[in-house]
Amino acid sequence: MCGIAGLVGRKDETIDAATVRQMCATIVHRGPDDEGVRAAGIVGLGMRRLSIIDLAGGHQPIHNEDKSVWIVFNGEIYNFPELREGLVQRGHKFYTHSDTEVIVHLYEEIGADCIAKLRGMFAIALYDERRQTLLLARDRLGKKPLYYAQTNGRLYFGSEIKTILAVAPELSSNIDTRALLQYFSLQYIPDPNSAYRDIAKLPPGHLLEYKNGQVTIRKYWDLPAYGTAKVTSEQECLEELERQLAEAVRVRLISDVPLGALLSGGVDSSVVVALMARASSSPVKTFSIGFGKQDYNEAPYARAVAEKFGTEHHEFVVEPNVTETLDHLTRMMEEPFGDSSMIPTYHVSRIAREHVTVALTGDGGDELFAGYDRYPVHLDRMSYERIPAWIGGAFRTFIYPALGPSFKGRRFLFNASLQGGDRYLDTVGYLTTDRERGVFSKDFLAAANGKDVIGEVRHLYSEASAPDRISRLLYLDTKSYLTGDVLTKVDRMSMATSLEVRCPILDHVLIEWVTGLSSEWKYRNGVRKYLLRKLAERLGVPGLDRPKQGFAMPLTHWWKGELRDTLLPILLEPKTLQRGYLNPPAVRQLVNEHLSGRRDYGQELWLLLIFELWHRNFLERTTIREHTQAVAVAHSTTP
Numbered sequence: 342m343c344g345i346a347g348l349v350g351r352k353d354e355t356i357d358a359a360t361v362r363q364m365c366a367t368i369v370h371r372g373p374d375d376e377g378v379r380a381a382g383i384v385g386l387g388m389r390r391l392s393i394i395d396l397a398g399g400h401q402p403i404h405n406e407d408k409s410v411w412i413v414f415n416g417e418i419y420n421f422p423e424l425r426e427g428l429v430q431r432g433h434k435f436y437t438h439s440d441t442e443v444i445v446h447l448y449e450e451i452g453a454d455c456i457a458k459l460r461g462m463f464a465i466a467l468y469d470e471r472r473q474t475l476l477l478a479r480d481r482l483g484k485k486p487l488y489y490a491q492t493n494g495r496l497y498f499g500s501e502i503k504t505i506l507a508v509a510p511e512l513s514s515n516i517d518t519r520a521l522l523q524y525f526s527l528q529y530i531p532d533p534n535s536a537y538r539d540i541a542k543l544p545p546g547h548l549l550e551y552k553n554g555q556v557t558i559r560k561y562w563d564l565p566a567y568g569t570a571k572v573t574s575e576q577e578c579l580e581e582l583e584r585q586l587a588e589a590v591r592v593r594l595i596s597d598v599p600l601g602a603l604l605s606g607g608v609d610s611s612v613v614v615a616l617m618a619r620a621s622s623s624p625v626k627t628f629s630i631g632f633g634k635q636d637y638n639e640a641p642y643a644r645a646v647a648e649k650f651g652t653e654h655h656e657f658v659v660e661p662n663v664t665e666t667l668d669h670l671t672r673m674m675e676e677p678f679g680d681s682s683m684i685p686t687y688h689v690s691r692i693a694r695e696h697v698t699v700a701l702t703g704d705g706g707d708e709l710f711a712g713y714d715r716y717p718v719h720l721d722r723m724s725y726e727r728i729p730a731w732i733g734g735a736f737r738t739f740i741y742p743a744l745g746p747s748f749k750g751r752r753f754l755f756n757a758s759l760q761g762g763d764r765y766l767d768t769v770g771y772l773t774t775d776r777e778r779g780v781f782s783k784d785f786l787a788a789a790n791g792k793d794v795i796g797e798v799r800h801l802y803s804e805a806s807a808p809d810r811i812s813r814l815l816y817l818d819t820k821s822y823l824t825g826d827v828l829t830k831v832d833r834m835s836m837a838t839s840l841e842v843r844c845p846i847l848d849h850v851l852i853e854w855v856t857g858l859s860s861e862w863k864y865r866n867g868v869r870k871y872l873l874r875k876l877a878e879r880l881g882v883p884g885l886d887r888p889k890q891g892f893a894m895p896l897t898h899w900w901k902g903e904l905r906d907t908l909l910p911i912l913l914e915p916k917t918l919q920r921g922y923l924n925p926p927a928v929r930q931l932v933n934e935h936l937s938g939r940r941d942y943g944q945e946l947w948l949l950l951i952f953e954l955w956h957r958n959f960l961e962r963t964t965i966r967e968h969t970q971a972v973a974v975a976h977s978t979t980p
Contacts, residue, residue: 609703
């Protein structure tokens, strides 16, 4: 596990190793154990390493036998022992025991198609000197990030945006206003966009080839068709799920460093811990955090699971200093990210890192097995689709604008007037331009160029190869919310503490099998995660009858307490309101209505706050040196 960075320069240009080191200096937190740089001719490759496998011999960049192919790699390849054995039999010579070297020799065999043979999480940068081609590749679901930018005849890439801005700071001045409006709608910026117009995310399941100044991007993987598998009985289905998930857990236990699990006490992480305990010769180390507000405290459920499976459990009750934590995190984030659960994710990762270097989680269960509360809500509202689309459109055009912000049921009526995927995205959206247009300035909306700011997400609903509504929603969430929000949060918060996180439920072999199952195996008679819950029962997981809580933070309590006095005033400062993004009277009204208790705008205010803190703590830095120093200080003085 590590962070990678590098560039390909102009013809006849010689890249200086110092340039690559400057890029790598911004991501020391991703790889505190080692640095590797190779600069030769027009190419510079760099990495920061968190040593997990082949601690002594896995130094990168890694090359093939004649040093014509070089690679830097972030991630883990779980099937590398089998791949290595086959390559050795075909005559390839290895000089390390790392999974990284397997990719180099596999590339020699079949070229860029080697990416489809890899089972794991990865971001890869490989340079072929004979073909003078750079290959960038990202894993199927985007567990590992990869950004790139093409400017002034160069192609830059890195695990974080800051690697690129370190050597091309001028790119930070060209903000993508449409992407920022996407953030306000979704609480994250979906791929391929970023907050900067000239910097892009390589989408999950895609690879990029760069040759002669030209970029070519193609998809190498997608979710298969939903509901195509033939299952004869529930027993057969359960046994296959247990076999596949147990295998996904087993291959993720390969490590030369201490390993554990993040345990919330929910179905997903509890099943993972149960299978880890069965496969481990010693007690599994588990980690959970609790909060003083009992509505958000899952620690007792995690404790019960730990006792059941005999884990070495570490439980911590935290009341984080929200102000200090947000300042720390927004200094590290190059674009706004509004999922408040990043705070508990950061803290449990920080605590786990004191004991282990690798931790397994239960992420992905909701998207694979239909676990979100919003799914039954959407099914219940399908009856409104009997209303002709033209009537709904007329309501939104002529009647809805006339309803005052305090009109009771205003949001529900707007939602009910929509069709299919549009209604679902409105349900999960926040400050959408149609519903909360007044919060933003006219200039900001005009610069965002149009109403449909989430078209990259909207089209997924209609593109899904799915026979029913639940399956379409699962496809949409897997391709958008899971990759853009959940996995982004897990990667950035864990890497901020130098902890590697592995997600066995998101093993692509398991995903392809589960996707093929009919949706009634995932959502049946109002029961979400039907099959996964059955497996949890089979494994003896306690507490399955409790309501779903999720890994959330008590925003309502915060706004009435710490945030009200320390951070809420930031939203009303002239500096905030005069940037040109917001409509000052509308923001003041939003704050007043929330504080008076007339409306709950907790999440909307959170999005505005994170945006402003990002602007202050990252965007306003005048030099990259200043930013790099801030990152180093934040990393060494963890709140």
